Each structure stands twice: as structure tokens, then as C-alpha cells.
Amino acid sequence: MQNEDDRSQEELLLEIEKLRTQLAETEERGQLHYEALLAQEQVTTILEIITDAFLMFDNMWKVIHMNQKAEQLLRINRDDLVGKVYWNVFPDTVDTIGYRELHRAMAEKVEVSYEQFYPPLNMWFEARGYPSKNGVYFFFMDITERKQMEDTLRKAHDELEMRVQERKLAEQEIQYLQRYNRGLIEVSLDPMVTFDQQGIIMDVNEAKIRATGRTREELIGTLFADYFTDSEKAYKGVMLVFETGEIHDYELVMVAKDGTETIVAYNASVYKDETGQVVGAFGVARDITEHKRTEKSVLESEEKFKAISSSAKDAIIMMDNEGNISYWNEAAEKIFGYSVQEALGKELHIFLAPKKYHDSYRRGILIFKATGCGPVIGKTLELEAVRKDGTGFPIELSVSAVKIEEKWHAIGIVRDITQRKKAEEERETLIRELKDALAERKKAQQELEETIERLEVYTTRVNSLMVTMLEQATDKKTNVVILDISGVAVDVEISEPLVNIARLSRLLGATCIVTGIKSEAMRKLADLGITLAPITTEQSLKEGLRYTIAIVEENDDNGGGKEPLT
16 A cells, blocks of 8 residues: 555645545435544544645635644644634734735635745745635645755855856966066066075066166076175165065165166065965165255255254244144244244244234134135235233234145244334334424414514514604704603514614613513513613603603703603
């Protein structure tokens, strides 16, 4: 008898369906209940002995039957599943490939098969669904081990394929690198050479051939050190490479076949074989002849700059791209009071400018860093600065921008203009004083001109009066002339006519009496060195008349009385 395990699922399904049909027919014929139970038992027996897990669904997806293998794989007792909707018990399977395929089997009445990984059980299943009149027969088995083996085989195959590809790529890469390295060696403008641990040349490039003026055959097999002015130093360089593994910027002077000397900087490093053993070294010579000339020129320029800046009376200050002081000459030390050590690295504007300008300077430095431009660049301005002791003083500042290594720096020349400002203030004061003096002189000149005009008028009147008085004095033969000038200011201008009248009166034999002159006016004239002699002065007209009467009486006594003239 054929073993039940060897039957195909199709055969089992046919037999199950046949038994179910017999069971139904038996019930329809009303046969004994025993026969129905016997058919049911046969179905159960078949399902229990097969190796596949089995579930039977009705049209509502309720589990009608499940075998022991299904219990094992699903890890659930049949009492907890039979009679219940499968999707409610296993909600994780909803909307999976199994869910969709089994629904397709029921709806379209087609057989379906699929593989599915079920994460809650960490298992792979191979499943088949067969539609029946009243539902779906569902067979499934655990293929996790097979999947793992397949995965292992696939990985092994992939790894083998990868190793084969890697080997091919490695071989191609080796060939490529050989061509590439040779190409690099030959395309380089710098002389390149390989030498062994004894310093014997093994290979050279075209640049080395051109630099030495020798052929490849002449160079290979000879000592590397033989082509330099100092062969001993060159040999030490070879030994140093193998001692340390590499050298950098090792300066030598290479000598060509025609005697031309070239200053070079050698960079070299060892290379190893596949076992890790050092077999030689690879060296590259960079022509630094022009660089050395430039370096010498730069050093000379720096020395000149230092000499000029150290002897300069103006402060020379350099600011880097961050706004910090990077150069500070001796004049800057004297002007600001800070030593080089104190100044270098400090934020320039905060260090030297009054606090009220700090915010604007900080904004300006951001623009300068990006563009090299600013309100003071390329200009000469007068500003205020602060010394170390906190005192402010005026400066003249000239600033220019310079780009160093793609970053903007600034160079400023600062001059202390305190003395100049002081001289300018003194000059302004002198100019104001001169203007004031000129205005005073102009005013005095104007007053003088006005005085002269008045004097001319006055002199004309006085002369006319004097002539009239003298004519009357002559006609009347008087011996006294009285002039009352009460209320008239007595000064240099009026004193001279008075003196002239007095002198002329005296020539006519008359005495001249001037009244109305105060004692203060007399002292003022005396201070000016002016005397009114031979004038007789009285402070009031009354006193002058009294004095005149006395003279007349005296003349009457002498028999010569004359009428006084006033």
C-alpha cells in the first residue's frame, strides 16, 4: 500500500473531496451515523499523517479543520483556531501576499502558490491554496532552513563572483597603475628617479635625462650621489630616506653634463614589495633656483623695509585679515607707547581708537575682509587716536589694502600731528589777532580821517577867530585878551591854536588869559608833554575876569589903562 506521505497534495485533495462527498451522500440517504463518523475519521487520519501543515477555510474564512503540523508551525492549539476567522487570529497576515493570493483563489476559483516570510514567527513558508465548493484548502510548509541554505549559497556564489571580479579588477588595476605610474613619471616636468638601498639608480624619467644632459643608459646603474656638487651630502640623503622612510625638501645642487648647476629640493620615500620589504626609493627633484633667488630678494627687501621702517619717524602698522596688528615699527612704539610685544596680535581699532568709534570700526572690518574696501582705504585722513596712558591725540592716517594669500590686509602710516595742530591753532590765533588789529587800525584811520576833517574846519574857524581877535586887540590897543573855552575838550588839537594866540597877543603887548580849563585837563596835557606857556589859565571865567581887573588896575596906577578884550 502506498504510504500516505508519498501522496501528492492533488491526490489527497481528491480523496478528501471524495470522502466529504460520501459523507454528504450518507447523510442524505439517512444511513447510520456510524458511517458518517467513519468517513470523517478517514479525512482526519489522512490530514494528520501528511507532512504539510493544513488548514481548511469555509467561505467566511473560518478555520474548519487544521492538522497537527499546522499547530506546530503556527504555534497555536487547534482549539484556539478552529471555528474562528483566521485573519482575526493572525491580524499580521492581513494585506500580505498570502492574504491577497488566498482571496484570489476563493474569488477566481484558481490554484495559487507563493513564498512568504512571517516576521512574528521568524519563518519562511511555502504555501498553496486550492479552491473548493465551500472554501479553500490551504497547505503550507516551513522552508526557513532551505531559505537559509539558499541565502548561504547565494552569498557564497556572490562572494565567489565578487572575488573573481575583484581579481580581474585587481589585475586590470595593476596594469592600469603600471601604465599610469609610468605616465606620471614621464609627464612630470620634475626630474624623477628610483634607486636601491645602495643609492644605485634603477630608473629615470625624461625630465631627469634633460636636466642632467645624459641618456637613460648613462644614468641607470650609476650612483645617484655622483650628479651633485656635494656628493657626500647627496649620499647622506639617500641613507636618510631608508632610515626614516622619507625626506622632504632636501636641498642639493645638481650638475648637468655641461656643468650647468641647478638648485633642487628633493622629496623621496621608500617603496616596498608584496611582502612588505623595502626594495628601493622614489625621488623627485624640484627646481628651486628661481625660488632661492626670489627668497634672497625677499630677504633683502625685508631688510630694507626693516631699515626704512625702523628709521622712519612715522608709525608703520600692518593689520591682518582678522583686524589684528601684524607689524609694529619703532616709531609706533614711541608714538603710542606700546612695545612690539604688547601690540602684536591685538585688535587694531579697539587697541588704538577712542571707544566711541569701536562699533563703526567693527562693522567696517567685516566689509574690508570681504572686499578690501573701506571708507579710509586709499585716503589720507586726520583722526583721533589714544596712547597707552589713555590720552587722546590727533593723527594723520594713510591706509592702503594689500592681498596676501587671497586675504585682504592693510598697511597704515600714522603721523603724530600734535605739534602741527598746535602750530595751526597758533597761526589761526595770530591771524585772528592780525585781523582784529587791522580792523582796529582801520577804525583808527577812519577816526583820524574824521578828526583831520574836523581839525581842518576847526583850524579854519580858529584862524579866522584869531585874526579877528588880533585885529580888535590892535585897534583897541588892549593889554588883556580873555578866551573862555568852558565846555570845550582840551587836547593836542586845541592846544596848538591857543598857544599861537597867546604868543601873538604877547607880541602886541597883551596878556592872554584862557578860562574854563579844568585841572584834570592840565594834567592830561602835562602827561602828553604839552605846556600852554605863555598862556595864563584860570578854571572859570569869573576868576579870569578878577585876574583881568587886577591887571587893569595895575596899569591904571601906572597911567596906561586899556580895555580888556574878551
